Amino acid sequence: MDAAKSGDTVLVLPGTYHQSVKVTTPGLILRGMGNATVLKPAPKATDDCGKRGNGICVSGTKTKLLKGVTVSDLKVTGFSRAGVLAVGTDGLTVRRVTAEKNAVWGLAEERSQHSAYRENAVRNSGDAGIFLANTITAEQGATDTKGTLITSNRMENNRIGVTVRRLRNLTVTSNDITGNCAGVFVVGDENKPKAGALTVRGNRVVKNNKYCAKTERLPFLQGSGIVLTGAEKTDVTGNEVTGNSGTSPLSGGIVLFKSFVGATNDNNRIRDNSLRDNSPADLINQETAKRGNAFAHNFCRASKPTGLC
Structure with missing residues (x-):
């Protein structure tokens, strides 16, 4: 990795490697040989990526984005923070x-x-299987991803399958999301601009009924399919949302949840989704005032309030 130049491919042969890898070279391809190439934590990490508990770090700087990196065809497991963490990339x-x-x-x-x-398999994460945010630590308004795509992945047995936090202009499509405490979270807060102007389309969100204890900002999770909280102008369309059942305030098939910091959901479009066997209802809108949220042409049986199906 240290010797690689822009445009090079670093091919990692089958084996188990007890180390972390940091990518700072633009245009680099880091490729393994499928699940036979395994990265696990080192007994004592010596690099900053490993010391922070991550497996692969793809790192730009605050002033210059790292462009054109590919990470593919390998397995990362057992790290105390993230399997793959990207900061400042394009x-x-x-x-x-x-x-x-x-x-x-x-x-x-x-x-x-x-x-x-694309085509990743993410299982047994302590928080989200795939987690995308404007910044992980700072509180600020949503930023434009300029077309980021999350597609054809399988998320299973995580706390949340996919979390999109304080971002705009992004698509989550054609993913298989099952066995998590919650399937998809689109999360905003009191900062401006809001999260939103994105699409959640054509996903299979089934039986996300694992139990996860409450956190500082959320109640316990169980049985949530797709949740919007503090989001605007989001299209949730053409998804199959089935068998998500629980008694959490966020439980249900597709849920518009007013956040605990008072951020509302505004002008979202929930349409052409197929929902069944979700509890307490297939569609739930917890906004008490009219916020411009539109529900149309959804195939479902029960909603709160009634009349959304």
């Missing part, structure tokens, strides 16, 4: 990566744009 591709049993996130990024997450 045009990152993460493809056919298995991220398993990482303590916080499977695949995560912040301050990045034009990313593509």
Whole structure:
């Protein structure tokens, strides 16, 4: 990795490697040989990526985005933070990566744009399987990802399958999301601009009924399919949302949840979704005032309030 130049491919042969990897070279391809190439934590990490508990770090700087990196065809498991963490990237591709049993996130990024997450398998993450945010630590308004894509991934047995936090202009499509405490979260807060202007389309969100204890900002999670909280102008369309059942305030098929910090959902479009066997209802809108949220042509049986199906 240290010797690689822009445009090079670093091919990692089958084996188990007890180390972390930091990518700072633009245009680099880091490719393994599928699940036979395994990265696990070192007994004692010596690099800053490993010391922070991450498996692969793709890192730009605060003043210059790292462009055109690809990470593919390998497995990252057992890290105390994230399997793959990208910070300050442009045009990152993460493809056919298995991220398993990482303590916080499977695949995560912040301050990045034009990313593509394709055909990955993410299981048993302590928080989100795929976690994308404007910044992980700071409180500020949503930023434009300029077309980031999360597609054709499988998220299973995580706390949340996919979390999109304080971002805009992004698509989550054609993913298989099952067995998590919650399927998809689109999260905003009191900062401006709001999260939103994005699309959640054509996903299979089934039986996300695992139990997860409450946190500082959320109640316990169980049985949530797709949740919007503090989001605006988001299209939720053509999804199959089935069998998500629980008694959490966020339980249900597709839920518009007014956040605990008072951020409302405004002008979102929930349409052409197929929902069944979700409890307490297939569609739930917790906004008490009219906020311009539109429900149309959804196939479902029960909603709160009534009349949304």
